[in-house]
Amino acid sequence: xxxxxxxxxxxxxxxxxxxxxxxxxxxxxxxxxxxxxxxxxxxxxxxxxxxxxxxxxxxxxxxxxxxxxxxxxxxxxxxxxxxxxxxxxxxxxxxxxxxxxxxxxxxxxxxxxxxxxxxxxxxxxxxxxxxxxxxxxxxxxxxxxxxxxxxxxxxxxxxxxxxxxxxxxxxxxxxxxxxxxxxxxxxxxxxxxxxxxxxxxxxxxxxxxxxxxxxxxxxxxxxxxxxxxxxxxxxxxxxxxxxxxxxxxxxxxxxxxxxxxxxxxxxxxxxxxxxxxxxxxxxxxxxxxxxxxxxxxxxxxxxxxxxxxxxxxxxxxxxxxx
Amino acid sequence: xxxxxxxxxxxxxxxxxxxxxxxxxxxxxxxxxxxxxxxxxxxxxxxxxxxxxxxxxxxxxxxxxxxxxxxxxxxxxxxxxxxxxxxxxxxxxxxxxxxxxxxxxxxxxxxxxxxxxxxxxxxxxxxxxxxxxxxxxxxxxxxxxxxxxxxxxxxxxxxxxxxxxxxxxxxxxxxxxxxxxxxxxxxxxxxxxxxxxxxxxxxxxxxxxxxxxxxxxxxxxxxxxxxxxxxxxxxxxxxxxxxxxxxxxxxxxxxxxxxxxxxxxxxxxxxxxxxxxxxxxxxxxxxxxxxxxxxxxxxxxxxxxxxxxxxxxxxxxxxxxxxxxxxxxxxxxxxxxxxxxxxxxxxxxxxxxxxxxxxxxxxxxxxxxxxxxxxxxxxxxxxxxxxxxxxxxxxxxxxxxxxxxxxxxxxxxxxxxxxxxxxxxxxxxxxxxxxxxxxxxxxxxxxxxxxxxxxxxxxxxxxxxxxxxxxxxxxxxxxxxxxxxxxxxxxxxxxxxxxxxxxxxxxxxxxxxxxxxxxxxxxxxxxxxxxxxxxxxxxxxxx
Numbered sequence: 001x002x003x004x005x006x007x008x009x010x011x012x013x014x015x016x017x018x019x020x021x022x023x024x025x026x027x028x029x030x031x032x033x034x035x036x037x038x039x040x041x042x043x044x045x046x047x048x049x050x051x052x053x054x055x056x057x058x059x060x061x062x063x064x065x066x067x068x069x070x071x072x073x074x075x076x077x078x079x080x081x082x083x084x085x086x087x088x089x090x091x092x093x094x095x096x097x098x099x100x101x102x103x104x105x106x107x108x109x110x111x112x113x114x115x116x117x118x119x120x121x122x123x124x125x126x127x128x129x130x131x132x133x134x135x136x137x138x139x140x141x142x143x144x145x146x147x148x149x150x151x152x153x154x155x156x157x158x159x160x161x162x163x164x165x166x167x168x169x170x171x172x173x174x175x176x177x178x179x180x181x182x183x184x185x186x187x188x189x190x191x192x193x194x195x196x197x198x199x200x201x202x203x204x205x206x207x208x209x210x211x212x213x214x215x216x217x218x219x220x221x222x223x224x225x226x227x228x229x230x231x232x233x234x235x236x237x238x239x240x241x242x243x244x245x246x247x248x249x250x251x252x253x254x255x256x257x258x259x260x261x262x263x264x265x266x267x268x269x270x271x272x273x274x275x276x277x278x279x280x281x282x283x284x285x286x287x288x289x290x291x292x293x294x295x296x297x298x299x300x301x302x303x304x305x306x307x308x309x310x311x312x313x314x315x316x317x318x319x320x321x322x
Numbered sequence: 323x324x325x326x327x328x329x330x331x332x333x334x335x336x337x338x339x340x341x342x343x344x345x346x347x348x349x350x351x352x353x354x355x356x357x358x359x360x361x362x363x364x365x366x367x368x369x370x371x372x373x374x375x376x377x378x379x380x381x382x383x384x385x386x387x388x389x390x391x392x393x394x395x396x397x398x399x400x401x402x403x404x405x406x407x408x409x410x411x412x413x414x415x416x417x418x419x420x421x422x423x424x425x426x427x428x429x430x431x432x433x434x435x436x437x438x439x440x441x442x443x444x445x446x447x448x449x450x451x452x453x454x455x456x457x458x459x460x461x462x463x464x465x466x467x468x469x470x471x472x473x474x475x476x477x478x479x480x481x482x483x484x485x486x487x488x489x490x491x492x493x494x495x496x497x498x499x500x501x502x503x504x505x506x507x508x509x510x511x512x513x514x515x516x517x518x519x520x521x522x523x524x525x526x527x528x529x530x531x532x533x534x535x536x537x538x539x540x541x542x543x544x545x546x547x548x549x550x551x552x553x554x555x556x557x558x559x560x561x562x563x564x565x566x567x568x569x570x571x572x573x574x575x576x577x578x579x580x581x582x583x584x585x586x587x588x589x590x591x592x593x594x595x596x597x598x599x600x601x602x603x604x605x606x607x608x609x610x611x612x613x614x615x616x617x618x619x620x621x622x623x624x625x626x627x628x629x630x631x632x633x634x635x636x637x638x639x640x641x642x643x644x645x646x647x648x649x650x651x652x653x654x655x656x657x658x659x660x661x662x663x664x665x666x667x668x669x670x671x672x673x674x675x676x677x678x679x680x681x682x683x684x685x686x687x688x689x690x691x692x693x694x695x696x697x698x699x700x701x702x703x704x705x706x707x708x709x710x711x712x713x714x715x716x717x718x719x720x721x722x723x724x725x726x727x728x729x730x731x732x733x734x735x736x737x738x739x740x741x742x743x744x745x746x747x748x749x750x751x752x753x754x755x756x757x758x759x760x761x762x763x764x765x766x767x768x769x770x771x772x773x774x775x776x777x778x779x780x781x782x783x784x785x786x787x788x789x790x791x792x793x794x795x796x797x798x799x800x801x802x803x804x805x806x807x808x809x810x811x812x813x814x815x816x817x818x819x820x821x822x823x824x825x826x827x828x829x830x831x832x833x834x835x836x837x838x839x840x841x842x843x844x845x846x847x848x849x850x851x852x853x854x855x856x857x858x859x860x861x862x863x864x865x
Binding site for chain 1: 384392394535536537540686687688689690691692693695696699700702703704706707708710711712714715718719721722723724754755757758761762764765766768769772773776779780798801802805806807808809810812813814816817820821825828829832864
């Protein structure tokens with residue numbers, strides 16, 4: 001007896017409600033952009049400059065008391081957040097303190113950090129500082145630029161690759177799905193005000209890769225079926241292709257999610273935001289490769305005179321360049 | 323028919339075995355680490371068989387703990403110093419022309435400028451001409467030769483600046499020198515495996531694992547440590563007092579209200595030191611003993627014998643740390659610096675003096691400190707997450723595909739082993755996002771197998787017999803596997819090129835994971851399936 005998440009044979013019609021799906025996606029994209037524009041992103045120091053200090057104490061932390069102690073230092077925008085994690089010991093209380101970049105200081109003001117550490121020791125004598133990170137405004141500005149550039153280049157490169165391997169309609173469909181995924185991910189980070197730092201960019205690019213992976217598998221089948229069923233409607237071919245690959249799509253998403261969820265729950269608080277982005281990306285990416293990429297392809301239409309593929313022969317490994 | 327040639331099987335299994343061999347040291351991390359340390363230190367290494375590879379996956383700062391600094395070298399400072407040193411030459415050639423160009427006087431110039439007021443501005447062309455004769459050729463950007471200085475006129479001022487080509491050449495020298503001095507200082511401090519890299523045009527990245535805080539590192543490399551011995555002209559309490567031509571006003575390190583007027587040109591500089599050691603003076607206070615090289619010793623001996631009874635100043639980074647009176651000629655080439663140090667300061671000063679001074683000051687743009695406990699916590703959490711995620715995927719695959727799932731699981735194990743083998747082989751650095759990359763790879767590595775298995779399922783419905791179905795399954799799934807993985811690999815490559823620090827680590831594990839997962843899916847699993855098929859020869863197949 002096998003575990004089957006998807007029935008042996010499926011014939012779902014993925015396009016009968018395409019207006020609903022595309023509409024939903026469009027709505028989510030608009031909401032994401034609206035949220036990002038209105039309340040912005042909770043940028044980490046990588047992008048905004050400033051200092052974060054992770055402080056650990058064996059006595060419970062009173063955030064209000066901390067705030068009161070720090071206030072006289074007049075450090076500008078200071079955020080203090082308590083951190084919880086199931087992996088913490090009973091007597092492990094962790095707090096994350098973030099200070100804005102100090103005016104007129106490119107580099108990192110170590111005297112400010114020192115001052116802060118001293119003053120915090122006065123209320124929690126056993127306090128320790130397992131990590132202190134400072135980034136100057138100059139570097140953070142450059143990091144933003146290179147991060148945006150990385151995402152744009154990644155999207156451009158895969159656009160070209162898919163265009164070369166398939167047809168331009170496929171490339172547009174895939175990139176439509178990608179942009180959708182990236183915007184939705186940025187949107188949820190804005191909506192929930194989760195810290196957005198350099199690692200999240202890595203997550204974004206992974207989502208780009210993953211979403212693409214899914215899309216390419218569906219498209220590969222579409223290409224094959226277009227050659228096989230020359231007379232069928234494009235929508236029929238698309239539907240058939242998605243149904244045929246559905247089992248695989250679900251399997252891979254589930255295994256990836258299994259791994260990611262275990263990392264989310266057990267991997268510690270330091271990378272939780274990063275893993276959250278990826279989980280969200282896998283879910284959105286799976287959805288978009290079915291609904292956004294294929295619907296776009298259906299709207300764009302595609303040429304049908306695929307030349308017959310040459311019969312591959314030879315040994316088992318000769319046909320890598322399928 | 324289903325068949326894989328014998329030699330291919332050998333190559334496939336040999337690759338797996340090799341991967342295991344290279345991954346093996348990571349299973350005995352501490353043992354191998356101390357073995358490697360011993361080897362590096364030149365001791366007889368023990369605790370690990372010498373015939374086995376001993377490469378390890380390096381742990382990034384976020385996992386091991388340590389300090390990270392990104393500094394910017396103030397390259398322009400060197401231009402000013404260079405031109406300052408150029409002044410005597412310029413003065414001499416212009417003085418020779420005094421008859422035509424009139425009296426000359428050095429003016430306060432901007433950064434990277436040497437400004438000279440010409441008494442007879444009508445003769446500016448002549449002045450420019452003579453200064454221009456001092457120019458030396460440097461290789462220009464376009465490959466030809468060009469002058470190292472540019473001489474221009476503004477009103478009655480003559481302005482000398484460095485040419486672009488000379489600036490570039492100077493920048494390169496400054497960076498190389500700064501890297502070298504920083505490396506020496508960090509090495510002197512005895513930390514292990516520091517990373518000191520030039521980044522871009524004017525930046526230096528310094529990472530020192532195991533260091534308690536970035537502040538310690540800053541103390542060590544953040545000061546120029548420029549030591550000079552200068553003649554004392556006088557003392558004053560007025561910070562804005564006039565120092566006079568050729569002199570400068572330098573504050574005292576110990577007394578806020580005291581300023582020394584010193585002759586600008588030093589008698590001897592720290593460049594001519596050969597050794598410096600922390601010690602104590604005759605009153606038992608911490609001090610630094612130093613020794614000059616031959617020419618330094620000669621100059622110092624000459625000066626001290628000529629100036630017995632006069633005070634002279636020991637200046638460190640533009641502060642007078644002490645100004646003793648010369649009691650006798652010091653001809654032995656060694657001496658002692660006393661000041662109000664504590665033991666830690668005298669030790670650090672000795673280290674800095676031994677390593678030499680930085681050619682330009684450093685500004686810190688980024689600093690990160692991660693405590694070793696936080697790193698260990700991250701490693702522990704990452705390990706557990708990996709194991710749990712791994713187990714979940716294994717169980718899920720077995721439940722979904724039975725025997726074939728088992729094959730995929732073995733391939734997945736081999737995949738992780740190969741990944742660690744590759745990471746160790748290239749000496750890659752594992753970071754916290756890198757661990758996430760591994761976990762992600764575990765989830766995604768089965769994808770290629772899933773593609774094949776699903777395809778075999780489909781082919782079973784139509785194909786003639788299980789052997790043909792397996793063959794077709796592999797054949798037809800291949801283009802999807804290749805396309806899907808190449809696109810993901812492309813994004814990993816972009817991340818690697820564009821990313822910084824931990825993100826790069828993530829890109830490396832992701833990229834390597836893609837390579838190994840494709841290898842295991844289309845070679846290893848397939849070989850296992852073929853062998854199984856040859857043995858069992860099943861009439862029907864359930865995937």
